[in-house]
Structures are given as structure tokens and as C-alpha cells.
Amino acid sequence: MSTPVLRVEKLRKTFGSEIVLQDISFTVPEHTATVFIGASGSGKSTLLRCINLLDQIDDGVIKLDDHDISGADIDPDEVRKKLGMVFQSFNLFPHMTVLENITLAPTKVQKVKNEAAIHEAFELLDRFGLKEKADQYPDRLSGGQQQRVAIIRSIARHPRLLLLDEITSALDPVLVNEVLSTVRDLKGEGMTMVLATHEMGFAKQVANEVCYLHAGRILEWGAPTAILEDPKHPETREFIKRVHEAGRL
Amino acid sequence: MIENQGRRIGDNSDPAPYDFGGAWQPSEIELTRRVARRKRNQRNALIAAGSSAVVIGSLIVVLVTSPGWIALRDTFFKWAYGVEILPKILLGFTTNMTLTVIAGSSVAIIGLMIALIRTSRTPALTPFRFLAMIYVDVFRGIPMLLVILLIGFGVPALQLKGVTNNVLVLGTIAVIITYSAYVAEVIRSGILTIHPSQRAAARSLGLSHFQTLRFVVLPQAIKRVTPPLLNDLVALIKDTGLISILGVTDAVRAAQIQTAKTFNYTPYVMAACVFLAVTIPLTRATDRMLRRTLERQNAQGQA
Numbered sequence: 001m002s003t004p005v006l007r008v009e010k011l012r013k014t015f016g017s018e019i020v021l022q023d024i025s026f027t028v029p030e031h032t033a034t035v036f037i038g039a040s041g042s043g044k045s046t047l048l049r050c051i052n053l054l055d056q057i058d059d060g061v062i063k064l065d066d067h068d069i070s071g072a073d074i075d076p077d078e079v080r081k082k083l084g085m086v087f088q089s090f091n092l093f094p095h096m097t098v099l100e101n102i103t104l105a106p107t108k109v110q111k112v113k114n115e116a117a118i119h120e121a122f123e124l125l126d127r128f129g130l131k132e133k134a135d136q137y138p139d140r141l142s143g144g145q146q147q148r149v150a151i152i153r154s155i156a157r158h159p160r161l162l163l164l165d166e167i168t169s170a171l172d173p174v175l176v177n178e179v180l181s182t183v184r185d186l187k188g189e190g191m192t193m194v195l196a197t198h199e200m201g202f203a204k205q206v207a208n209e210v211c212y213l214h215a216g217r218i219l220e221w222g223a224p225t226a227i228l229e230d231p232k233h234p235e236t237r238e239f240i241k242r243v244h245e246a247g248r249l
Numbered sequence: 250m251i252e253n254q255g256r257r258i259g260d261n262s263d264p265a266p267y268d269f270g271g272a273w274q275p276s277e278i279e280l281t282r283r284v285a286r287r288k289r290n291q292r293n294a295l296i297a298a299g300s301s302a303v304v305i306g307s308l309i310v311v312l313v314t315s316p317g318w319i320a321l322r323d324t325f326f327k328w329a330y331g332v333e334i335l336p337k338i339l340l341g342f343t344t345n346m347t348l349t350v351i352a353g354s355s356v357a358i359i360g361l362m363i364a365l366i367r368t369s370r371t372p373a374l375t376p377f378r379f380l381a382m383i384y385v386d387v388f389r390g391i392p393m394l395l396v397i398l399l400i401g402f403g404v405p406a407l408q409l410k411g412v413t414n415n416v417l418v419l420g421t422i423a424v425i426i427t428y429s430a431y432v433a434e435v436i437r438s439g440i441l442t443i444h445p446s447q448r449a450a451a452r453s454l455g456l457s458h459f460q461t462l463r464f465v466v467l468p469q470a471i472k473r474v475t476p477p478l479l480n481d482l483v484a485l486i487k488d489t490g491l492i493s494i495l496g497v498t499d500a501v502r503a504a505q506i507q508t509a510k511t512f513n514y515t516p517y518v519m520a521a522c523v524f525l526a527v528t529i530p531l532t533r534a535t536d537r538m539l540r541r542t543l544e545r546q547n548a549q550g551q552a
Contacts, residue, residue, distance in 0.1 A: 052453050054449055054452065054453060076452075077452075077455060077456075077457050080452065080453055080454070080455045081455040083453070084453075085450075085453040087446065087449070087450060089446055091446045091447060091449065091450035092450075093447065093450070093451075093464075093465055093469075094469065095468050095469050095472060104454070104456070104464060105454035105455055105456060108456060108460055108464065109454065109455040109456060109460070110455075139545075153454070154454070157454065157455065
């Protein structure tokens with residue numbers, strides 16, 4: 001088997017005396033999706049922020065394409081050029097149009113020519129049915145549209161790995177679906193992804209592997225059906241049961 | 250609620266049931282509401298007009314019936330004399346406007362630089378951060394008149410070679426030094442209001458610290474603090490009058506010279522009118538811009 005895109009070994013993260021993540025080890029092979037599930041505060045978002053070097057880890061190693069990105073002499077800007085991240089709260093730039101949001105990083109960071117960046121942005125917008133929104137400002141868009149623009153903004157840079165942090169949590173159920181189908185499309189095209197989500201049904205559809213995160217540890221992991229339908233660990237079982245009761249599976 | 254009752258699917262003869270904008274006629278209850286609203290608006294307008302008439306009218310009556318009114322009118326509001334000396338005041342006022350343009354643009358640049366230094370986290374800039382803080386604390390804490398006097402009379406007294414003794418230049422420098430401290434704080438507060446998630450998004454797209462500042466943080470911050478900055482511009486225009494203390498012939502000084510000749514204070518009132526002619530439109534424009542910014546923010550709900 002070829003080297004995985006992402007390999008995390010014994011990652012540890014603390015905020016002061018509070019241990020947020022410990023003993024986190026997993027790999028993400030190319031063209032696969034690893035989904036992290038778990039209650040709020042279980043450390044899912046922090047894990048994604050650590051991979052993206054937005055938060056500094058306290059121990060362990062993170063490797064991107066077998067290259068240690070957690071070393072002391074690493075330039076985070078160089079690493080982030082290869083990663084895409086989409087946030088729960090979209091975080092589009094409100095003073096820029098949809099098109100400007102998408103072309104900012106390609107033109108300023110990847111130094112792509114302006115016309116080429118605009119051309120590609122239009123192609124992506126067209127593919128996801130947002131072409132007519134190109135010249136609008138984010139506040140004129142629905143939440144679902146904003147989040148899809150955020151995803152496009154992220155993949156326009158051709159990242160090796162896409163990190164999706166609870167990207168549907170701020171959306172109402174109708175809008176959730178349009179965002180999830182966008183992610184499914186990306187998966188179909190072979191994008192390698194790490195997701196944190198509350199959407200179990202969605203996790204089942206896109207995940208190659210599901211990890212249940214509890215109090216900062218990976219308690220159980222495996223194929224989506226195994227974890228979501230036949231969890232071994234009592235904590236996982238309890239969590240899945242509560243999700244069922246809330247009608248989210 | 251009421252409209253919904255009238256539009257139950259069952260008794261809807263409209264061919265397109267989802268075209269709610271179709272053949273709508275306001276209901277009885279809506280028409281009564283509209284009449285009531287119109288009456289209330291009329292009554293409010295009447296009250297506003299009445300109270301204005303009473304307040305302003307009594308102010309005028311108090312002024313005009315006061316024992317000193319006639320004497321005051323002749324010393325302060327001798328319009329013929331005012332019109333006669335107006336060109337001199339306007340000539341002086343060009344100094345105020347030139348000073349505003351030069352000082353305003355310098356303040357914008359220096360204020361921005363100081364704000365950037367104060368919000369930076371680069372270790373190499375630590376001493377500058379400290380100095381910038383002291384600078385802001387000191388010059389926001391001294392009356393500007395004192396800064397003008399200290400620089401305007403202090404620097405020539407040093408008799409340094411190659412340093413100008415021109416009071417207009419020195420006065421302008423004093424104004425720039427003081428206002429840069431204020432403007433730096435306004436811009437800094439704007440930078441601090443940009444939510445960290447905007448930085449996180451920019452950095453995770455691979456933008457460097459500087460690019461994040463240049464393309465994401467500053468454009469939003471400056472837009473947000475434009476109304477308070479315009480406020481400072483209005484204040485700057487009238488504060489340029491303070492350098493008349495150094496003997497610069499600006500509008501205030503020109504009025505003072507005329508007053509000294511005739512012992513009539515109308516030139517002061519004229520100078521005040523000239524300042525107002527510029528500052529009032531600017532103030533109104535600032536107000537309108539602030540209102541629009543607020544409306545935009547409220548419409549957005551969250552950024």
C-alpha cells in the first residue's frame with residue numbers, strides 16, 4: 001500500500017492543565033475520507049485545527065505525504081498551501097465578492113495569473129450551480145450557498161487534503177443537504193478528506209473509516225457500518241443511541 | 250395569520266396556488282389598520298411641529314427681550330460689516346484648508362503605521378510597540394494647544410541648524426503629532442474588532458501574516474472605523490484654528506485682527522460661519538454613513 005496522505009502519531013494537545021487530545025493515531029490513505037464523530041467538546045475541531053497548524057500540538061507527530069509537518073522548523077504557510085479547511089461558520093470574507101473570495105488565495109499565494117484563476121473559479125462555480133452568484137457579496141447568499149462557496153474557495157487551491165470542520169452545524173436541515181451533496185461529489189472525484197460531523201447518515205455515506213472521539217481519545221474506529229450499527233464500546237453505543245433518539249441517523 | 254386564513258388551499262380558486270402575489274386585495278382589517286396608522290402619523294407630526302415652535306419661539310423671545318440685546322446685536326451681528334471683511338476671513342481660511350489637507354493625509358499614514366505597530370506580534374518590533382504605546386498615551390493626554398505652544402515656540406528657541414523656524418510648519422507638525430495619536434487608536438480598535446475566525450480562514454488558505462492583514466483584516470477594519478475617522482476629520486478642521494496662537498494668519502487670526510481694529514465682534518461670528526459651512530455638511534455625511542453601516546450590520550445578523 002502506498003504512503004497515506006496523512007499520518008498522525010500519538011498526538012497530544014492540552015490547553016493549560018486540560019487535556020484536549022491524547023494518544024491520537026490514525027492514517028488517511030489517498031482518495032479516502034476519515035470521519036470523526038463524537039459529542040461537542042470531544043476534541044474534533046481542535047484535532048482539525050492541529051492538523052492545519054492553527055493550534056500547536058504538545059506531543060506526537062503529524063506527517064503529510066510522509067513529510068513531518070509538526071517539526072519546529074516548519075513554515076506553517078508552506079504546509080497550509082497543501083491543505084484546505086472549511087469551517088462551521090463559513091468565514092467568507094464579507095468585503096469581497098464570491099469570485100474575489102475564491103481567487104484571492106490562488107492569485108496571491110499560488111501566484112496563478114488573474115485570468116486563469118477567474119476562469120477556474122467560474123468553472124467550479126458552474127459545476128456546483130453557483131455561477132450566477134459570482135459577483136454577489138456573501139451576505140446576499142443563503143447559509144448553504146455560503147458554505148458551498150467556502151468549499152469551492154478551499155478546493156480552488158488544489159489541496160492534497162481537505163479538512164471539514166462541522167460544516168453543516170450552522171445550517172437548517174434543508175440547506176444541509178445541498179452542502180452534503182457537494183462533499184459527496186468531491187469524494188467521488190477522489191478528494192482526500194478528514195471530517196468532523198454530527199451528521200451520522202452522511203458519515204455512513206462518505207466515510208471509509210469512522211473514528212469515535214470521546215474525551216480526547218479515539219475510543220473506537222473502523223468501517224462506518226461497524227461503528228454506527230454495531231459499536232463494541234459501551235460509550236460508543238450510548239452515543240449512537242442518543243443520536244438515534246435525536247432522530248439524526 | 251389573517252391572510253393565511255383567507256388562503257386555505259381548499260377554497261383557493263387561484264390557478265397557481267403558490268403565487269401568493271397574485272390577485273391580492275387588502276382585507277377589511279388591514280384597511281382599518283392603515284387608517285389608524287395614518288392618523289397616528291399625522292398626530293405625531295403635529296406634536297413634533299408644535300413642540301418645535303414652542304421651544305424655538307421661546308428661545309428667540311428670551312434673546313430678543315433681554316436688556317442687552319440691542320447692544321449685543323450691534324457688536325456681534327453687524328452683517329454689513331461682516332460681509333465687508335468676509336474676503337479677509339476667507340483668505341485666512343484657505344490656510345486652515347491647506348493645513349487640513351496636509352495634516353489629514355500625514356495623520357492617515359502615521360496613524361495607520363502606529364496602529365499596525367501596536368497590533369503586531371513580531372518580536373523584532375517589541376521596542377517600537379512599547380514606544381508607540383508611550384507616544385499614544387502622552388499625546389492623547391496633553392491639550393493640543395500646549396503641544397502647539399511647546400513645538401511652535403520651543404523648537405525655534407533651541408536654535409538648531411537646518412531646522413525651520415516657520416511657525417506655520419511647526420504648528421502643522423504639532424497638529425500632526427497630536428492627531429496621529431488619536432487616529433492610531435481609532436484604527437487599532439477597528440483592527441481588534443475583526444473576528445479571529447477571519448484570520449484563521451485567511452491563514453488556512455495559505456495567506457501570510459502580512460497578506461492576511463493587507464487583504465482581509467485592514468479593508469474590513471478601515472471600513473468599520475470610517476465614520477469615527479470622519480468625525481476626527483471634522484475635529485481636525487476646526488482645531489487647525491488653534492495654530493493662530495503662533496501668529497499664523499488663518500481664519501481665526503484674520504477675524505482677531507479685524508476685531509482689534511474696530512472693537513466689533515462680528516468677524517468672530519463670520520469666522521464661525523465659515524467653519525460651519527464646511528463642518529456641518531461633513532458631519533451630516535458622517536451621520537448618514539454611520540446609519541448605513543449600522544443598517545447593513547443589522548441586516549446581516551452575523552458577520
